[in-house]
Amino acid sequence: MRFTTSTSIEYPTGTPSRPSHLRQSNARTLLRLLRENSPCSKADLVRLSGLSAPTVSSAVTYLESLNLVENLGDGESSGGRPPEMLRFNATHxxxxxxxxxxxxxxxxxxxxxxxxxxxxxxxxxxxxxxxxxxxxxxxxxxxxxxxxxxxxxxxxxxxxxxxxxxxxxxxxxxxxxxxxxxxxxxxxxxxxxxxxxxxxxxxxxxxxxxxGEQWRGSASGIENFIFIALGTGVGAGIFLRGHLHHGANWSAGEIGYSAVHGQPRRTIEVHQTGQMERSIGGLGIEAEWQKLLARERRSTPELAKLRATEIFDLAVDGDRLAIQVVNSTSQILTDCIVEMSLVLDPEVVILGGGVGSHPELCRGTEKLLAHNEFARPQVRSSSLGTQAxxxxxxxxxxxxxxxxxxx
Amino acid sequence: MRFTTSTSIEYPTGTPSRPSHLRQSNARTLLRLLRENSPCSKADLVRLSGLSAPTVSSAVTYLESLNLVENLGDGESSGGRPPEMLRFNATHxxxxxxxxxxxxxxxxxxxxxxxxxxxxxxxxxxxxxxxxxxxxxxxxxxxxxxxxxxxxxxxxxxxxxxxxxxxxxxxxxxxxxxxxxxxxxxxxxxxxxxxxxxxxxxxxxxxxxxxGEQWRGSASGIENFIFIALGTGVGAGIFLRGHLHHGANWSAGEIGYSAVHGQPRRTIEVHQTGQMERSIGGLGIEAEWQKLLARERRSTPELAKLRATEIFDLAVDGDRLAIQVVNSTSQILTDCIVEMSLVLDPEVVILGGGVGSHPELCRGTEKLLAHNEFARPQVRSSSLGTQAxxxxxxxxxxxxxxxxxxx
DNA sequence: CTAAATTTGTTAATAAACTTTACAAAGTTT
DNA sequence: AAACTTTGTAAAGTTTATTAACAAATTTAG
Incomplete structure (x- = not known):
């Protein structure tokens, strides 16, 4: 280190701006505008970007040389020389x-x-x-x-x-x-x-x-939401201020280990299924169903082996025990959502996963949440399902x- | 709208980059470097920023004209012409x-x-x-x-x-x-x-x-942490990925309304003190203390009117009932921290507020959290106290x- | 004690990128 | 058919940066 007079400076730290950065920055801007507005003309890009026509022309030539933009030929005139229509080359x-x-x-x-x-x-x-x-x-x-x-x-x-x-x-x-x-x-x-x-x-x-749900699903455009995946496992994706939240050890959203109200307190151990997952994971729901069947002496081999979503389907048909299962599942899920909402105040909660996306669960949870004056996010079913x-x-x-x- | 050929484009959307932006950007960079490295010379700024000497010279002249930078005169030579030392003018x-x-x-x-x-x-x-x-x-x-x-x-x-x-x-x-x-x-x-x-x-x-704690306190440099304020009220500041998290309705961190394990479930109402606050807020702790005193027939006017921190002080001295109060408070607090950690996975939890910053509570909570295999953030007392x-x-x-x- | 080397900082010349101005091209309207 | 409108390019000028050359002031070396 050559520096002597001051205490100690480490080199280098800066990010110098040079004329070439302008070109890069404007090219990026124009490419983004083209992606959002394809097809459009250079004149459109001039209006969209606020840049001058020669600059747009030069940048488009550059983008064409990279094969990122294609020229579709003349478009329809609007009272003057017809525009050359440009399109982002999505198959680049x-x-x-x-x-x-x-x-x-x-x-x-x-x-x-x-x-x-x-x-x-x-x-x-x-x-x-x-x-x-x-x-x-x-x-x-x-x-x-x-x-x-x-x-x-x-x-x-x-x-x-x-x-x-x-x-x-x-x-x-x-x-x-x-x-x-x-x-x-x-x-x-x-x-x-x-x-x-x-x-x-x-x-x-x-x-x-x-x-996925934020991009083109039920959370489209939402900046703060929680995606809850209920299937065999139970977990959440935490989406805050427009970005995924991972946490310090990449384990944010591991709510399968959350405590269930009314059940005894437990310590958190990795190789043991969490309390929440045992209660409202698919297997937990099926176990609860079997317990109720047995208690009411209604158990048959056929009924006993129903999967969680099939039990929910029965509830829609009015089966009393199945409704009971939906209610207890909804209640536990609601408690979980309320706790998370007090901490994070999401705008929306998306219910997804094989079990979670069942509309009956969404309905039940919504109804219970309505009792609160706040900590009452919107509840929506996943719209992308298994494709999310x-x-x-x-x-x-x-x-x-x-x-x-x-x- | 003059646009006719394409479906519909709204103008303007772009953020054009012009030569003057370079000047602005470089001036900002240099000012930042000066703030972080005062005092230093132009030559230092050249090395720090990666910009050329004439550019730095011109930008510094600009910053001096705005009274943002002052010239301290010659510094110590390091084998050549002595540098002119510059300093960010903090009293601008x-x-x-x-x-x-x-x-x-x-x-x-x-x-x-x-x-x-x-x-x-x-x-x-x-x-x-x-x-x-x-x-x-x-x-x-x-x-x-x-x-x-x-x-x-x-x-x-x-x-x-x-x-x-x-x-x-x-x-x-x-x-x-x-x-x-x-x-x-x-x-x-x-x-x-x-x-x-x-x-x-x-x-x-x-x-x-x-x-405050993130800037110059116990959470210095930590990107993901939760600040829990325990006083008369109970609330949390949620700091994630380097920024405060406010939530969709500005009510993130309102954990005073959280459920307490083992107590009956309640709905969330604005004008009613929350369950968590009633349990581990200052008044809740004092009520618990008075209950225990009465049960053990130890109640005296003097003991009964102790404040929460004074009860914690008694626990440090070995008072059995006071230790019991610390333990039950720590347990409820720990449950709350675990639930939040499963969702957010913070690196650190800072305990602050009049009651929360008491070291005995920090110790008790740390001990209980140690039982978990994960959802086990570091627990620290606020170091800025009431100044945070x-x-x-x-x-x-x-x-x-x-x-x-x-x- | 003087000359060479080192470090700092400025001036002059050059390059890159943008803008404005002027104009050509190709339509529509009157 | 002439005038007008819209699109797009070419030339000239502006801003900001860089490199190269050099001046200034000090330390080091002989």
Whole structure:
């Protein structure tokens, strides 16, 4: 260090602005405007951006040279020389989304407008659930989808993978995934990047579902909401001030371990199913149903093996015991929502997952929440259903790609 | 709308980058570097910023013309021409912080480095607690402080006011403040701005305390933490990903209404003290203490009127009943922290407020949390104590001012 | 004690990016 | 067919940055 007079300065820290930054910044602005307003003319871009015509012209030439913009030829005149219509070239590249489920692998391929162009899925065999095998399957699926979309693997710019477990998004490591045996500290991102040669993001699947619902689902445009996934497992995706919230140890939203009102207090242990999950997870709901059946001596093999959603369906038909199950589930869920709302004050709570998206549960929860004067967010069912994760994955891939299109 | 060929485009949306933006951006960068590294020379700024020497020279001249930077004269040579030392002119302006408490008004004045130069406080009389009277008191206090600091009211660039209630920070309206009679939908910001003629920010006092602890207290440098204020009231400041979280209706952190494990479920009503507050607020702790005293026939007038912190002090001395009070309070607090941690996964929880900052409570809570395998944030006592709000207010004022110094 | 080296800072020349002005191109309206 | 409107480009001028050259002031070395 050459510095001597002052105490101690570390070099360098600044981010100098140079004339070339203007070009970059304006190119980015124009590309964004083009993506939001395709097709449009240069004159439109002049009006939209506030830049001068020569600048727009030069930037568009630059974007065309990168193959990011295509010229569609003359448009309709509005009283003068007809405009040359421009369009963002959505097939300049593609992005992929992957959902690693407990029993199957699902994938989608989308263009740079986020339009899904093809999809692929496969059931796991037991052996295929190792991290290494999953990477191979993803590679296979990607190749199949590229073929189907008549494109090449090289044009896939980013791939986002949803894993059913606690995930360090920065490092791309799946820290733990209870439903996937031996998935602990799996460096999934680097494995995929090495296997496929494409930049990757790894996220928790429930977080992806939340992003999906925010992008083009029930939480569209909402800045503060909680996505609650009720299925075999119970978890939440926390979306605050327009962004996912992960927490200090990537475990935000692990509400399966939350306490249930009226049940004894417990300590939190990783390898034990949480109290909330045991109560309102799919298995918990079915257990409650069986208990009630037994108590009322109505148990038959057929009734006893009903799944949670089927029990809810019975409630819609007016079955007294099933209604009781819906009510107790709704009550526990409501307590959970109230506690979260007091802390976070979300605008909306989205109920998703195989069990959670059942409309009867939404209705029951809404009714109970209405008793409160506040801590009373809107409750909505997931509108993307099982596709939410995949849409969220596409969104994150698009976001990651955006910065790289003009880098 | 002149646009006809495409479906519909609204003008204008862009943010064009022009050469003058470079100057602005670089001036801002250099000012920031100067604030972080005062005193330093132009040559240092060249190295820190990565900009060329002529650019730095020209920008510094500009900053000097605005009186934002002062030249201290020659520094010590390090083997060549001695550098001209530059310093950010922290007395170019001042910022103020205000805390509206239940019984008193406290204010501080700080320079643009955030150094507190003077303070002022007054007890409220009953009549002085109306919004209008409070604005007058703030005006008086500000004038006193300016006199004390030998500066003028015109040099006060921003004032941040903490109010003990739910506050809409965008509009500057205090929506409700249970401890201040008739404070409902008070447009405090515009009232202060009109009275004093200075740009103002209004925030919830607990949120300000959280900001203060993050800036120069127990949460220094922590991106995700929860500040829990335990006093007569119970509330939390939620600090996530480096920013305060307010929620959709400005009521995030209202955990005084949270349910207490083992107590019957209740609906949430605004004008009724919350369950959590009734249990571990100062009054709740004192009631519990009196109950235990009565049960053990130890009640004396002297013991019965002890305040919560004094009861905790007795526990430190080994008093069995007092220890019991600490334990039950810690247990309820721990349950609350665990539930929040499952949702938010904070790195740290700061205990503050008159009751909460008692070290015995921190110790008890830490011990109980240690039983968990996760949902186990660090627990720390507030290090700024009753000053936390004021420091937070100064920080927010500085942040608001920063953008305006070069506008 | 003087000359060389070092560090700081300014001036002059050059480059990049934007804007304004002028104008060409290609329609519609009168 | 002439006038008007809209789109788009070319040329000239402005702003801001950089590099290169140099001046100023001190330390170091012979």
């Amino acid at each position: 590249g593609y992005v992929a989304g992957v959902d690693i489920g407990g029993t199957r692998l699902r994938m989608v391929l989308a263009d740079l407008n986020g339009r899904i162009v093809t999809q692929w899925a496969t059931q796991f065999t037991e052996k295929q659930r190792t991290p290494k095998a999953v990477c191979g399957l993803i590679h296979d699926g990607l190749k199949m989808m590229c073929q189907d979309a008549s494109t090449s693997l090289k044009k896939v710019l980013h791939i986002t993978v949803g894993a059913p477990g606690v995930t360090n998004v920065n490092s791309g490591v799946v820290l733990s995934a209870p439903n996937l045996r031996d998935w602990n500290d799996v460096p999934l991102r680097s494995m995929i990047e090495r296997e496929i040669g494409t930049e990757a993001t790894v996220e928790n699947d429930t977080n992806l579902a939340a992003v 994760q995949l849409h969220g994955a596409i969104f994150l891939s698009l976001t990651a790609t955006e910065a790289r299109l003009l880098a | 302006g001042y910022v103020a912080g205000v805390d509206i408490g239940g019984t008193r008004l406290r204010m501080v004045l700080a320079d643009l480095n955030g150094r507190i130069v003077t303070q002022w406080a007054t007890q409220f009389t009953e009549k002085q607690r109306t919004p209008k009277a409070v604005c007058g008191l703030i005006h008086d206090g500000l004038k006193m402080m300016c006199q004390d600091a030998s500066t003028s009211l015109k040099k006060v660039l921003h004032i941040t006011v903490g109010a003990p209630g739910v506050t809409n920070v965008n509009s500057g309206v205090v929506l409700s403040a249970p401890n201040l009679r008739d404070w409902n939908d008070v447009p405090l910001r515009s009232m202060i701005e009109r009275e004093i003629g200075t740009e103002a920010t209004v925030e919830n006092d607990t949120n300000l305390a959280a900001v 709000q004021l420091h937070g207010a100064i920080f927010l004022s500085l942040t608001a001012t920063e953008a305006r110094l070069l506008a």
